[in-house]
Amino acid sequence: MKLAARLDLIEPSPTLAISARSAELKAEGKDIVGFGAGEPDFDTPQHIKDAAIEALQKGFTKYTPVSGIPELKQAIIAKLKRDNQLEFSPKQIIVGTGGKQVLFNFFLSVLNEGDEVVCPAPYWVSYKDIVRLAGGTMNIIPTRFENGFKMTPDELEKSITPKTRVFILNSPSNPTGAAYSPEEIRGISQVLEKFPNVLVLTDDIYEKLSYGIEILNIATASAQLRPRTVVVNGLSKAYAMTGWRLGYAAGPHEIIAAMDMIQGQSTSNATSFSQKGAVAALNGDQGVVDSMRAVFEKRRDLAFSLLSNLKGVRLFKPQGAFYLFPDIQGLEEAPGWKALAERTKETDVGKIFSSGLLNEKLVAVVPGTAFGYEKGFRISYATSEAQIEKGLNRIREFVEALWK
Ligand SMILES: Cc1ncc(COP(=O)(O)O)c(C=O)c1O
DSSP states (O other): OOOOGGGGGSOOOHHHHHHHHHHHHHHTTOOOEEOOOOSOOSOOOHHHHHHHHHHHHTTOOSOOOTTOOHHHHHHHHHHHHHHHOOOOOGGGEEEESSHHHHHHHHHHHHOOTTOEEEEEESOOHHHHHHHHHTTOEEEEEEOOGGGTTOOOHHHHHHHOOTTEEEEEEOSSOTTTOOOOOHHHHHHHHHHHTTOTTOEEEEEOTTTTOBSSSOOOOHHHHOTTTGGGEEEEEESTTTTTOGGGOOEEEEOOHHHHHHHHHHHHTTTOSSOHHHHHHHHHHHHSOTHHHHHHHHHHHHHHHHHHHHHSSBTTBBOOOOSBTTEEOOBOGGGGGSTTHHHHHHHHTOOSHHHHHHHHHHHHHOEEOEEGGGGTOTTBEEEEOOSOHHHHHHHHHHHHHHHHHHTO
């Protein structure tokens, strides 16, 4: 079968191999502990479900305007004002089927062949493939464990070239949980202010899940950047609504109008009754977000303490999101490492570790390669404390055995 050449530009998600193997083992009745999924394990709060049910019962089941129902746009405008002190008009807002689709629309709207997108690594898996499908190339800024997986303003400045069209900021980050302080955001914005042709894409999907650090939006920090910043956010993580497929963008009208045109020729609108649920989420009691955040923080502390002080594993304490990203380059020194590499038949550090851990200890994690950082792996602690204890104790045993 002859397929489109553009498929050569992207890779199957490296997480799929692990997920498929994990499903196989589960089907065989094995007791798998899954740390792979990037989604809250909580159910969607009841008042949000009720709003969608009511919408269905009232027959709110037709197409909506492409860019979203006016009521939801107003709720988004109110949210951006309340949380980020940012003012937008309805024409500057678009609602889509999840943050991911909104990002697709954004990159298809602004990139031409050969345009560069600057992004620090480790980064969220899909940026690279979306950018490539849109004709762009990624210009990666590698970050280090020693820097808390954050780039410096200097590193950012050096990476911008005449071809750079977009800079991606994702704080708190998937997969590291690193978050930039307001001061660091100001440092980054001062660099970007020098490059008027560079658009800023701030992916704020984990904004509500931060632990003891203030999250300052880059558009709020810099009035100069505001007219060329697009804010992307969604309901999936903060309100436990991954399956509802609801995300949005706010930014310059020209870009939003282009995204509207692309969406109008692809998915049309986000699901009508999901949009009603989103109105209830954004306008309703925000206490539900606070209580989920508090549980995640407790789990972060538990996960962090369970994996601390493990030879060959360096652990960064995440400031947000629900991921832990251990750096495991030290494990290559372990006496058992070579044999593990041979058993797994993998070649990179993250994959050797993840594959061995799944086969031999029945714990599913995502190799760092998926995020542009080979010598690490991602644990999603969006699961029960009992599962966290069980899975992380197995990881400890697995690592300790490599040193024997
Ligand atoms: C950094 C980041 N951005 C965007 C998304 C997209 O989320 P959704 O499409 O569910 O809104 C995710 C989901 O994993 C993410 O981790």
